[in-house]
Amino acid sequence: MTKALFGAAAMVALMAGPALAQEPLKLEVFHWWTSGGEAAAVQEFAKEFDAAGGQWVDTAIGGSGSTARPIGINRIIGGDPPGAMQFNTGTQIDELAAQGLLRNLDDVAAKEGWKEALPPAFYEAIVRDGHVMAAPVNNHGQNWLWYNKALLEKNGIAEPTTWDEFFAAADKLKAAGVIPVAVGGQPWQLNLMFNSILLGEGGKDLYMKVYKDLDPAAVTSPEFKKVAETFGKLRDYSDPGNANRDWNVATGMVISGKAGFQFMGDWAKGEFVLANQVAGKDFGCILGPGEKNFVMGGDVFIFPKLKDEQGTKAQDLLATVFMSKDAQVKFNAKKGSVPVRLDVDNSQLDACAKIGVEVLQDPAKQIPATDILASQDVVQSLQDVVGEYWATPTMTADEFVGKWNDTVAQAK
Known part of the structure; x- marks a missing residue:
């Protein structure tokens, strides 16, 4: 009996030992x-x-x-x-x-x-x-433009490489009864869209002056004003339900063919993949339009x-x-x-x-995101300015420029 108990105890120890060791x-x-x-x-x-x-x-x-x-x-x-x-x-x-x-x-x-x-x-x-x-x-990559390939092909639209081509494509979609741009009207999403225009239309030099140097002269430049006007123009190509829409809901609009385009970081691609769509076949992607860089x-x-x-x-x-x-x-x-x-x-x-x-x-095209270039006070405050501009169609580009520089001065 003693031997049996000893054997049982040894077996328990052998069984418990590895379990404890492998916790x-x-x-x-x-x-x-x-x-x-x-x-x-x-x-x-x-x-x-x-x-x-x-x-x-x-x-x-x-x-x-x-x-x-x-x-x-x-x-x-x-x-x-x-x-x-x-x-x-x-x-x-x-x-x-x-x-x-x-x-x-x-x-x-x-x-x-x-x-x-x-x-x-x-x-x-x-x-x-x-x-x-x-x-x-x-x-x-934060500055991607995603699109529904079948929708563009159906309406005779080639992949736009410039902003003029993009707005021509958006006009065709609008005429066909399709929402040209799926927008989530939350400040951080709107700011990504604004920055895509800033980098694609204004170029790396303007982007870095605006965010890294916080240069007020760059913000009052004609180039920055044109970026603001282009961003404001996109309001006419969204839909009334964009306010506070989550980004993945907007992505779903492109996936389903309800909308043609979406400006969004490449996390949006995960939603396309989840829907069993294939890059280059079911959906397309552009770094831009305009100057091709990668916002990291x-x-x-x-x-x-x-x-x-x-x-x-x-x-x-x-x-x-x-x-x-x-x-x-x-x-x-x-x-x-x-x-x-x-x-x-x-x-x-x-x-x-x-x-x-x-x-x-x-390396020249490796563009740091705003969260890397500026303090969080500045980044968050400017997101709010962009959101206010989007939600206020009566605000002019000049007024937006003034609010931008005032906000930077207060947040520094």
Whole structure:
């Protein structure tokens, strides 16, 4: 009997030992990826993390980053931080980093060669006081124009490469009873559309003077005024229901053929993919119209300081997974973005992503997003100005220019 009990105890120990040794590294991940395409993409990271020995605990907040970020920030400040939290690439993490609430990822970044793998602007965007403070996960082109290929072909419209061609196409769609441009009338969406015009029509030099230098003379220039007039003209090609429309709803209008075009970052492509549409066949994509550049935005994850060692180990594992070549390809294929690493195999990317990757080969065309160039006070305030201009058809371009410069002066 003693031998039997000993044997049973040994068997229990053998069974329990590996289970205890293989207990997954659990980590709560806070993000706002809740649309169909986004949810499918984030599951790729979750699967990779779980396969590597982690346990992804998902906290997804519906809406946009402007809705979710305050919730997560309050948790961090209040002493109940998630293990990892999504931010947009750029200055949004400055305050938390300055308050010493975030872990640095220097060891992981050095071990995995992040500096060598990232575009210089993206590496600089995650460094504060010489320390790596976030893990980048994607490179989102913000200045894309998406269109329904069948709809354009039906109406005898070729892909527009200039703004004159675009408005001619929009007039044809309008005459055919189709909404030319699907617009989500939220300030951040409108600002993306405005910036697409600014870069395509005004060029890189004007864009950088306006956002990096905050140059009032650039804003009062005839070139900037023309950009404002072009943006205002787009009101006539939207529909009355655009106010506060979510971006993915607007994308759905293009997918269904209710609308012809949408100005939106390449996360919109995830919705096309989810609808089983193929880039270059069912939908088309243009960096522009006008000057062809790639506005580099994206997402990063910060890692708040945790009290338990297991949580810290889980953070290191997740940071490693985020930047692994395999996970980068799988996630970005569904997210619509391109891998943030420059050293991954891009051969399996779709037609639109290949356009983006080709443009990114020229460092002169790697244009930092506004979140990287300017403070959040400036960025948010200017988004509101753009939103007000869109919602107020009686506001002139000259009045808009004045409000822009006044806002910059107050936000500095």
